[in-house]
Amino acid sequence: MNHSADVLVIGAGVTGAAIAYGLTKKNKKVVLIDAPPNPIDRSSRANMGLIWCQSKALGNRPYAEWNFESSKLFPELIPEIEELTGIDTMYKQCGGIIPTVGEADYDRRANYLKALDEEAKKFGATKDYPGEMYSRSQLEAHYPGVTFGKEVTGGTWCPEDGHIEPLQLMFALRLAMKRNGGTFLPHCAALDIARNGDSYTVHTSTGTIECERLVITAGLGSKQLANQFGINVPIYANKSQLFLTERIPNLLPTPLLGITRTDGGTVMVGFEHEYMGNNTELVPERLQHVANWAHTIWPAIAKLRVIRCWTGLRVWPKDGFPIYDAIPNHKNAFIFNAHSGVTLAAVQAKHLPEFILGGKLPKNAQGFGLDRFPADA
Numbered sequence: 001m002n003h004s005a006d007v008l009v010i011g012a013g014v015t016g017a018a019i020a021y022g023l024t025k026k027n028k029k030v031v032l033i034d035a036p037p038n039p040i041d042r043s044s045r046a047n048m049g050l051i052w053c054q055s056k057a058l059g060n061r062p063y064a065e066w067n068f069e070s071s072k073l074f075p076e077l078i079p080e081i082e083e084l085t086g087i088d089t090m091y092k093q094c095g096g097i098i099p100t101v102g103e104a105d106y107d108r109r110a111n112y113l114k115a116l117d118e119e120a121k122k123f124g125a126t127k128d129y130p131g132e133m134y135s136r137s138q139l140e141a142h143y144p145g146v147t148f149g150k151e152v153t154g155g156t157w158c159p160e161d162g163h164i165e166p167l168q169l170m171f172a173l174r175l176a177m178k179r180n181g182g183t184f185l186p187h188c189a190a191l192d193i194a195r196n197g198d199s200y201t202v203h204t205s206t207g208t209i210e211c212e213r214l215v216i217t218a219g220l221g222s223k224q225l226a227n228q229f230g231i232n233v234p235i236y237a238n239k240s241q242l243f244l245t246e247r248i249p250n251l252l253p254t255p256l257l258g259i260t261r262t263d264g265g266t267v268m269v270g271f272e273h274e275y276m277g278n279n280t281e282l283v284p285e286r287l288q289h290v291a292n293w294a295h296t297i298w299p300a301i302a303k304l305r306v307i308r309c310w311t312g313l314r315v316w317p318k319d320g321f322p323i324y325d326a327i328p329n330h331k332n333a334f335i336f337n338a339h340s341g342v343t344l345a346a347v348q349a350k351h352l353p354e355f356i357l358g359g360k361l362p363k364n365a366q367g368f369g370l371d372r373f374p375a376d377a
């Protein structure tokens with residue numbers, strides 16, 4: 001079946017769904033399409049659901065602020081989409097903690113936090129950086145039901161971090177977009193993009209879509225679509241292997257980075273970053289490494305049954321920061337790729353639609369253009 005749209009959004013992971021939702025709030029006729037599921041383009045289905053701002057991006061203050069801004073926007077976004085859809089995203093701003101192992105790790109984290117605070121103040125922050133070191137006894141007081149491993153020295157605490165059920169978030173954004181009058185076409189892959197002046201005809205696996213503006217939010221699949229415009233988008237697959245345990249009572253009210261209890265009671269464990277192309281193979285030795293680390297933090301985790309393991313490929317721009325840009329020589333075609341797409345969902349839903357419709361990116365996002373990469377990146 002054929003469609004027409006003011007804006008066609010290609011890729012309905014959390015990034016595309018958030019942007020499409022934001023566009024419908026601006027009364028645009030939006031079509032959001034998503035290719036049939038495949039093992040590569042499933043970052044939004046494989047993640048931890050952390051809304052994570054702390055200890056990020058020393059040396060790139062705008063990116064750090066962009067994350068904190070997004071965290072602050074969740075209390076605005078979530079009631080809107082939950083009311084429109086009836087979906088409970090299980091959002092909570094519960095803070096987050098990065099546990100430290102050994103004295104050197106504690107000192108390294110403390111120095112990093114101090115440097116972030118100094119940098120924030122250099123950029124005009126009037127308050128202290130929203131994070132602090134927790135001693136081991138503070139950590140124990142925070143998690144009275146957990147006996148930490150003997151090497152655990154404490155951690156970094158940030159009250160602005162949070163957690164959400166990531167699938168519920170993605171489904172709620174897609175449905176909220178539909179409730180606002182948008183069209184969502186699952187199992188619809190963009191195959192070929194043809195330009196007609198300033199608008200586009202996109203041939204998909206299920207029909208043709210005519211659109212005034214085109215937005216590529218296809219995760220790792222964006223690279224291939226961008227090639228059709230003759231540009232190289234420097235994004236790479238960043239692999240992580242995770243496992244999920246049986247349900248437990250709420251011993252972990254705040255996520256520990258790498259060990260997060262879901263609202264359903266299971267515990268999700270994973271932290272690794274590997275660059276292996278689109279390799280999604282589960283490697284038991286790597287999973288064991290992850291499990292050993294978790295055991296160092298919380299020895300009792302060894303008693304829990306593992307009920308599922310999986311691999312997730314992060315969508316990783318070469319320098320780790322988002323890519324928000326119009327495609328060169330195409331004022332109505334855009335590309336958006338970012339790691340931390342869950343954390344950034346709120347800020348992306350709010351501000352990227354304005355940019356797509358002809359406005360400017362907010363100051364904190366203006367450094368995320370394609371021109372920062374060399375041509376052969």
Ligand SMILES: Cc1cc2nc3c(=O)[nH]c(=O)nc-3n(C[C@H](O)[C@H](O)[C@H](O)COP(=O)(O)OP(=O)(O)OC[C@H]3O[C@@H](n4cnc5c(N)ncnc54)[C@H](O)[C@@H]3O)c2cc1C
Pocket residue numbers: 010011012013014015016033034035036037038040041042043044045046047048049050051052188189190191217218219220221222225240241242270311312313314315337338339340341342343344
């Ligand atoms: C293990 C892991 C843990 C993570 N933990 C967190 C976390 O705790 N917090 C956080 O903020 N972030 C986390 N992330 C990152 C976050 O999941 C991603 O940044 C986010 O999901 C990226 O979303 P996306 O929509 O850009 O990409 P994707 O989720 O990859 O979605 C892209 C979509 O585009 C579709 N597509 C591709 N090609 C086409 C085409 N030609 N036509 C139509 N559709 C197409 C695909 O089917 C897919 O649905 C994690 C990621 C991983 C892998």
